[in-house]
Amino acid sequence: MDNKISANRRSFLKGGLALGGLSLLNPISAVANPVVLEEEEFSIKVGPYLQTDFNGSIAVLWITNKNCNSWVEYGETPEQMPKKAYGEGELGLLPAGRLNCVKLPDLKPDCKYYYRIVSREIVSFQPYKVTYGKTIQGAIEHFVNADLKKEEVSFVMLNDIHDRPNSIPELLSLDKGNKRDFVFFNGDIFDYQTNEQQIIDHMLEPCVSAFAKTTPFLYVRGNHETRGVFARDFKTYFHHVAYTAFTLGPVRFIVLDTGEDKEDSHPVYAELVDFDHYRVKQAAWLAQEIDRKEFKKAAFRIVLMHIPPRYSGDGHGAKHCTALFEPIMNRGKVDLVLSGHTHKYKVHPPAKGQNNYPIIIGGGPLKGTKTLTKVLATKTELKVVMLNDSGTEVADYVIATR
Structure with a gap:
């Protein structure tokens, strides 16, 4: 990733924790007038x-x-x-x-x-x-x-929200009135994992209020979900956040967990990560997946992964994804890859000698760059429409069955 993109991606990352209390300012008063806390009611x-x-x-x-x-x-x-x-x-x-x-x-x-x-x-x-x-x-x-044999499937994708919970209902309102089979969160919904309340306030509650009581969502980690003291507890709040594959209607879906964008030996990880091995393990699984009859017989094959297999700079994680996944996806004749990570929405058509499939990348967390990606697949056509946060269409791509 070049310096300009890297600077743009990190310019929004802010943190801080303010602590204070009356007892610290006036300890004598606090002792003289103790606060009696009632036991919290079960809820x-x-x-x-x-x-x-x-x-x-x-x-x-x-x-x-x-x-x-x-x-x-x-x-x-x-x-x-x-x-x-x-x-x-x-x-x-x-x-x-x-x-x-x-x-x-x-x-x-x-x-x-x-x-x-x-x-x-x-x-x-x-x-x-x-x-x-x-x-x-x-x-x-x-x-x-869902009827797994349905003739068409539709879903929306959100990515790179970065602890801006209002973006969830804001972006989903651009699709108001449409019934989708699921909502897909393609990573970096958070800056890093701090505690349970962050997960509730910045994702779960907005989802429950907007759609999640009646429509399921799928979720794969971005590189930012791997960071922070609560990263190892993160998975317990969801049914599934790792790599997987499933068929719905005419589409075989492949979900990959691309891990971190830096090398495992980077000092910030303090020798506590092994994403290289994790990606190698997924590549072996993906090589088996493209030989499965469910994959081969599908009208369309869509890969969902946070770090795109190309076009996301020269970071170690990005280059490792290219080296591992691109040859397998080319061999398997993947039809479409949907990603995030770069914070810059873009459609990359197939490129000879590189990706034989289009790569569509969703936007970033800031106003004017946020996107909602809408996907509709039938037995004969796969259509992708991307809207920015003002509701303006910024991408339109159609793929016919081979």
């Missing part, structure tokens, strides 16, 4: 929000402020929700914490389901006696389980 902090890997199931997630026993009640009418699902257990033990993820299995294709989240507070957890407290439940919500 849902955020949710529900939906995620899926399009295999006939959907994951319902929510966060409570205290440990609990949780489940989801669901059915095909709001009056009758006879089914109950719990979080996935490990070693025979069901979850009993605050981060709730319940997978609803064996769903019918193209079927509308109603659901309600329920959590029961765990007041005391003794070896031979668990004491429960208040039981709370959410409102009745709904979603339509």
